[in-house]
Amino acid sequence: MAGSDATSPRRPDALTLVERMRAGDRLALARLITHVENRTPAVPAIMKAVHGAGRDTFVLGITGPPGAGKSTVVDRLTALLRERGHTVGIVAVDPSSPFTGGAVLGDRIRMQGHALDTGVFIRSMATRGAFGGLARATGNAIKLLAAFGFQWVLIETVGVGQTELDIMKLADTTVVVLVPESGDAIQTMKAGLMEAADVFVVNKADRAGAPALMAELKFAAHLAYTSPGAPRDIDWEVPVLATEAQAGTGITELFDAIAQHRAALTTTGALQERRRARRRDELRALLVDEFMARVDERLRAGELATTFQRVADDEMDPYSAAQAVLAVLSLRPS
Amino acid sequence: MAGSDATSPRRPDALTLVERMRAGDRLALARLITHVENRTPAVPAIMKAVHGAGRDTFVLGITGPPGAGKSTVVDRLTALLRERGHTVGIVAVDPSSPFTGGAVLGDRIRMQGHALDTGVFIRSMATRGAFGGLARATGNAIKLLAAFGFQWVLIETVGVGQTELDIMKLADTTVVVLVPESGDAIQTMKAGLMEAADVFVVNKADRAGAPALMAELKFAAHLAYTSPGAPRDIDWEVPVLATEAQAGTGITELFDAIAQHRAALTTTGALQERRRARRRDELRALLVDEFMARVDERLRAGELATTFQRVADDEMDPYSAAQAVLAVLSLRPS
Numbered sequence: 001m002a003g004s005d006a007t008s009p010r011r012p013d014a015l016t017l018v019e020r021m022r023a024g025d026r027l028a029l030a031r032l033i034t035h036v037e038n039r040t041p042a043v044p045a046i047m048k049a050v051h052g053a054g055r056d057t058f059v060l061g062i063t064g065p066p067g068a069g070k071s072t073v074v075d076r077l078t079a080l081l082r083e084r085g086h087t088v089g090i091v092a093v094d095p096s097s098p099f100t101g102g103a104v105l106g107d108r109i110r111m112q113g114h115a116l117d118t119g120v121f122i123r124s125m126a127t128r129g130a131f132g133g134l135a136r137a138t139g140n141a142i143k144l145l146a147a148f149g150f151q152w153v154l155i156e157t158v159g160v161g162q163t164e165l166d167i168m169k170l171a172d173t174t175v176v177v178l179v180p181e182s183g184d185a186i187q188t189m190k191a192g193l194m195e196a197a198d199v200f201v202v203n204k205a206d207r208a209g210a211p212a213l214m215a216e217l218k219f220a221a222h223l224a225y226t227s228p229g230a231p232r233d234i235d236w237e238v239p240v241l242a243t244e245a246q247a248g249t250g251i252t253e254l255f256d257a258i259a260q261h262r263a264a265l266t267t268t269g270a271l272q273e274r275r276r277a278r279r280r281d282e283l284r285a286l287l288v289d290e291f292m293a294r295v296d297e298r299l300r301a302g303e304l305a306t307t308f309q310r311v312a313d314d315e316m317d318p319y320s321a322a323q324a325v326l327a328v329l330s331l332r333p334s
Numbered sequence: 335m336a337g338s339d340a341t342s343p344r345r346p347d348a349l350t351l352v353e354r355m356r357a358g359d360r361l362a363l364a365r366l367i368t369h370v371e372n373r374t375p376a377v378p379a380i381m382k383a384v385h386g387a388g389r390d391t392f393v394l395g396i397t398g399p400p401g402a403g404k405s406t407v408v409d410r411l412t413a414l415l416r417e418r419g420h421t422v423g424i425v426a427v428d429p430s431s432p433f434t435g436g437a438v439l440g441d442r443i444r445m446q447g448h449a450l451d452t453g454v455f456i457r458s459m460a461t462r463g464a465f466g467g468l469a470r471a472t473g474n475a476i477k478l479l480a481a482f483g484f485q486w487v488l489i490e491t492v493g494v495g496q497t498e499l500d501i502m503k504l505a506d507t508t509v510v511v512l513v514p515e516s517g518d519a520i521q522t523m524k525a526g527l528m529e530a531a532d533v534f535v536v537n538k539a540d541r542a543g544a545p546a547l548m549a550e551l552k553f554a555a556h557l558a559y560t561s562p563g564a565p566r567d568i569d570w571e572v573p574v575l576a577t578e579a580q581a582g583t584g585i586t587e588l589f590d591a592i593a594q595h596r597a598a599l600t601t602t603g604a605l606q607e608r609r610r611a612r613r614r615d616e617l618r619a620l621l622v623d624e625f626m627a628r629v630d631e632r633l634r635a636g637e638l639a640t641t642f643q644r645v646a647d648d649e650m651d652p653y654s655a656a657q658a659v660l661a662v663l664s665l666r667p668s
Contacts, residue, residue, distance in 0.1 A: 052651075279645050286655075287659055288625070290656050290660055292622065295618075312613050314609075317386075319381050326624055
């Protein structure tokens with residue numbers, strides 16, 4: 001696979017798509033995102049071709065448990081960004097659960113108000129295969145939307161599991177949307193949510209329990225801000241905002257908080273440093289994938305089959321086997 | 335690190351601990367688990383030394399959202415196993431969240447009824463560093479408890495996030511404990527929970543909402559059982575049981591369900607096949623760690639620093655960089 005790029009018949013197609021996309025062809029953009037979603041062999045060539053474009057795009061992540069009204073928040077925020085003249089690319093990452101499929105479809109339909117606006121592009125991406133793979137595909141989709149020229153890219157995820165939190169690492173600013181009812185889900189993922197959130201939104205803030213949730217979040221945010229382990233690259237205590245997204249209430253304040261976080265990141269140089277760290281992490285993840293692809297090549301060729309077999313049969317311990325495999329791959333300590 | 339094993343002063347100590355542990359020394363067992371928890375350089379030598387021991391140990395996983403009463407279920411199940419003459423090693427995996435620390439400590443105190451019983455060994459392990467690392471450490475702790483001779487190893491996790499689900503992959507049978515109140519957490523992780531569960535328990539079954547939750551879970555379990563994607567190595571529709579663990583109600587029925595699942599795994603040969611797959615996965619995960627350790631060695635030695643720097647500076651795309659790094663490591667396609 002890795003060596004077939006140069007001769008693949010898909011490559012010229014993909015590069016033609018890149019040219020068309022850069023000329024403003026939305027269908028070409030959609031097709032390129034399909035490439036990264038399906039992880040076709042053309043992906044490395046596509047990502048090499050778009051490299052360096054869209055550096056000024058700001059990436060905003062929106063996450064939170066199902067039913068929190070994230071899509072409505074995204075919808076209202078998109079309308080506000082458009083009013084202010086910004087273009088917006090949206091990636092909605094949907095877990096491929098048969099249990100949530102319906103709700104997600106409903107969410108997408110709600111966004112149709114932007115369907116005729118060429119300043120907005122909306123794309124859903126599904127969970128396929130490995131979790132790490134979805135984060136990679138989402139990261140590549142963000143780069144394509146940035147290369148196309150969208151000034152803002154919004155990533156929306158459904159749920160607050162580890163996958164969603166991993167995807168939020170791709171965002172410059174992350175908004176966590178909660179509702180008074182999301183109590184248990186918050187307890188389960190509280191540490192992860194606190195780490196991910198740059199802005200907390202309590203949506204459906206007219207409901208009972210909203211003031212208590214806001215007080216709890218403010219306390220937790222203040223605790224995190226004053227803890228010795230808090231990130232110190234920017235001076236930022238996570239604000240807790242109330243919205244009623246359906247009615248449009250609180251969206252301007254949310255945008256202001258996002259803009260303040262963006263300004264804090266930019267003026268301190270933290271944005272560039274965080275993006276640098278993100279690119280290093282991306283390289284590490286790619287290296288792992290490439291390494292395992294080569295292990296699998298050798299396995300298919302029969303070279304490492306005996307070692308894997310002996311481990312499977314419990315005749316060899318995995319630590320000894322790992323050393324043996326690395327020796328076969330001529331990968332010795334430096 | 336990788337090459338220092340043979341000369342490390344820790345190695346004889348660790349191997350002495352293994353000898354003592356095998357002679358029934360519980361303190362040596364505790365110290366060996368500390369080695370795997372802290373990922374000391376002695377871990378490979380320890381795991382090589384215990385390899386092959388404890389193959390007949392059965393590994394039972396217990397997971398579910400905080401507050402579901404998992405520890406009480408574990409406590410009652412342990413008492414039942416002891417009554418029937420089985421020995422039990424217990425690993426409680428606690429996320430290192432400052433928010434849940436207190437509850438977990440409380441859970442541990444509740445288990446003190448078994449503190450004087452030499453047929454029971456209880457150990458908490460905390461989340462440290464990478465998620466994959468915790469699953470590895472837990473897997474190694476299970477092997478140590480098995481090598482010591484415990485007939486059953488119970489793994490209890492707090493929460494229903496991806497980490498917990500990854501850890502449940504180490505179990506032969508997984509029990510998911512829920513309560514009527516855990517609605518939101520279930521929605522969030524439903525697909526993951528359905529995949530992980532071999533037995534569902536609705537605890538605190540006297541509370542309002544229990545019959546509705548049981549009906550919902552039974553419907554979901556039946557849907558999963560009849561779906562084309564269901565595992566077919568055993569004929570198993572996930573049962574949904576009601577318990578009131580505090581009062582001891584339903585624990586015998588829970589044990590019977592676990593025993594039935596174990597029998598289904600054993601008679602079909604699925605237990606051995608699943609364990610074989612698990613060992614292969616363990617080797618793959620170790621290979622990734624060893625590979626990245628070697629990349630980091632080279633990075634520290636300055637060899638790959640320029641490539642990582644250029645990626646961080648956005649001067650080079652990560653796909654080209656990954657190829658360049660693998661070439662430096664002499665790791666070419668076969």
